[in-house]
Amino acid sequence: MGKRVILVTGGQRSGKSRYAQQLALSLSTHPVYLATARIWDEEFRRRVERHQHDRGPEWTNIEEEKFLSRHDLSGRVAVIDCVTLWSTNFFFDNQGDVESALEGLRTEFDQLCRQEACLIFVTNEIGMSGVSIDETQRKFTDLQGWINQYIAARADEVVLMVSGIPVKIKTTNH
Numbered sequence: 001m002g003k004r005v006i007l008v009t010g011g012q013r014s015g016k017s018r019y020a021q022q023l024a025l026s027l028s029t030h031p032v033y034l035a036t037a038r039i040w041d042e043e044f045r046r047r048v049e050r051h052q053h054d055r056g057p058e059w060t061n062i063e064e065e066k067f068l069s070r071h072d073l074s075g076r077v078a079v080i081d082c083v084t085l086w087s088t089n090f091f092f093d094n095q096g097d098v099e100s101a102l103e104g105l106r107t108e109f110d111q112l113c114r115q116e117a118c119l120i121f122v123t124n125e126i127g128m129s130g131v132s133i134d135e136t137q138r139k140f141t142d143l144q145g146w147i148n149q150y151i152a153a154r155a156d157e158v159v160l161m162v163s164g165i166p167v168k169i170k171t172t173n174h
Contacts, residue, residue, distance in 0.1 A: 004118040007151050009125050010161030019159065019166050020079045020120045021055065027118060028077035032060045034068060036086035065089045066104075069111035076117050083123035083151065087144050096136060098143045105147045113154065121155075123148050 008020045024031035033055060039045045052061050062071055066089050068080065080086070090101040113119065127145045131138065152158050158170035 002118075003113075003116050004157075005113060005151070005155045006118070006120045006157045006159070007123065007148075007155040008120060008159045008161060008166075009123045009148060009152075011125055011128060014161040015164035015166075016122045016124075016161045017079075017081055018164075019161055020081065020122045024077045024079050024118075024120055025058070030058055030060065030076075032062060032073060032076050032078035034062045034064055034071065034073075034078050034080045036065060036068070036080065036082060036089065037063075038065050038085070038089060066093070067108060069108055069115075072115070073112075073117040073119070074115050077120070078117060079120045079122065081122040083121055083147060084126065084144060087147055088140070091140055091143055096139055098139050098146075101143055102146055102150075105143075106150055109147075109151060109154075121151055123151070125160075 006020075006023070008016045008023075010016050021031075021033075033052075035048065037044070037048065039048065048063075052059075055061070060076075064071060066086070068086070087101065087105060090104045091098070094100040094104065124144070125148070127141050152170065155170065156172045157168065160167045160169050
């Protein structure tokens, strides 16, 4: 299998996670699901537990809000779901300082990608709609767009999900 980075992007409810999980299962009988969400409240905790149950026993589930590279994924296929929530954690922990958050994300991404693993990142294209009137939302949209560009530039493959249909927009042959 070797070292590989795949970015799956698109709008909300476009089928990104489902596609990424199906891809991971086509590449491995025991993939890893690396969830970046923070558990904000009890309803969200129940949602996370339901998703874990729905994925099934073939998955290794890891919860990691920020420091993805501290997990050894060598020789594994891993879905990182999702870059948007991961970015949110860096953004708020840096009090909305976009440059500091972006530096932390880039550093962590680069460290993670040193591992000999197939990494499937799921992200949102939140900048495809209108410009927000809220300054914090505009700053976060900038951060999200920049980290998406950073990952896409380094990815071997980029897939844009449109209404449940995968559209390959970048493929690098090894």
